Amino acid sequence: MALTALVPKKQLLEKLMLATILILGWLTLPNILTTIEPTAALLDAGIWQLILLSLLCYVALLQMTWWLLYRFWLALGLLNLTDMVLQFKQLSSWQQLGFFWASFALLFLAGIACLAAIV
Known part of the structure; x- marks a missing residue:
């Protein structure tokens, strides 16, 4: 402790x-x-x-x-972040993959929006 x-x-x-x-x-x-x-x-x-x-x-x-x-x-x-990570690991593989793809898509969209704001 x-x-x-x-x-x-x-x-x-x-x-x-x-x-x-x-x-x-x-x-x-x-x-x-x-x-x-x-x-x-x-x-x-x-x-x-x-x-x-x-x-x-x-x-x-x-x-x-x-x-x-x-x-x-x-x-x-x-919840604590560690508890959320443990809950994420309990998801099935297709749910984790869907979450990763959604996160990637949102990150990609945010990058495009930043580039559009610059231009």
Whole structure:
């Protein structure tokens, strides 16, 4: 029982370590690049910074989404996610396959809608 109490703290520590590594990498990458290649321009380092910044924003957005989903989940009074996964595994194979196809179709439709909104 003591091990299950430590799991959320461990996950939080891992997430904080990842964020710290990404932020430190974002700050120190231009200096490292200029020491490795002295002829590197500022734009060369800026491209790598943009890649790291996009990765950092993606991780932050993903964590915020999971947190909001958890909060809405509790507010609606739904089952735990582990219970829903267990119920999903109890479905027959054709029901699971139908759910996967429906999820794929909705994801594909959302991607097309995003592309249509850009154009």
